[in-house]
Amino acid sequence: MLTLSINGNDLQVDVPDDMPLLWVLRDVLGLTGTKYGCGIAQCGACTVHLDGQAVRSCVLPASSAAGKQVVTIEAIGETDIGREVQAAWLEDEVVQCGYCQSGQIMAAAALLAQNPAPDDVAIDQSLAGNLCRCCTYTRIRSAIKRIGQA
Template sequence: MINLTVNGRAVSMDADPDMPLLWAVREELQLTGSKFGCGAAQCGACTMHVAGAPVRACLTPISSVAGAQVTTIEGIATDPVGQVVQAAWVAQDVAQCGYCQSGQVMAAVALLKGNKKPTDAQIDEAMAGNICRCGTYARIRAAIHTAAAQLA
């Protein structure tokens, strides 16, 4: 049995210790907002927060997060920074196909929790591991600046 806290709720999972966190959350907990993209931790679609830090859940074994606080895209809906980032995403009309957006939002929330006024270069660095095949990078950067201004 692996015990952890997901979105503020204590959970116990009888899962293979090597099962990726992404699949444990999607299959066992039915939280499907985080997406499978590449399976190689290169695209960022699977990004979740573990103890507040963004991780690629597609390659993170569930056993490595035992006892940890895990936040998924569903969980940031109650987070003040998450709410501001999600509102900025809508205001800047960021999403096109939307597939990568849960990972993009999770990375942006982590950035803004650690840096309240990021520069373009800092945004680019923090978001570099998140691929958007639609190419909405300029709108993502604008949304992060919008959220940062609202959080200031």
């Protein structure tokens, strides 16, 4: 039995220690906003925050999250940065198909928490592992810069 702090709630989960956190979130806890994309930490759809850092939950053993704070897309809007990112996403009409957006938003929020006014290089480096099939990268960068200039 593991105790995980998910979105500010301490939850007991009866799962194998090596079960990927993504499956705990989606299949055990019903938090389906975090998406499965590739399963090998290459696309970023499964991005969550672990103690404020953007991590890929598809390859992170659930036991690695014990004793740490996990924040998912379901709760990011409860933070100031998360609200700003979501508002900028709407203003810049970032979303097309939307599949990658939970991971993109989580990566952007983590970046902005560490660097409130990132330049293009910082944005590109921070979001390099988040793939968007619709190629809205220009809009994503614009939305992040909008927040940094506010």
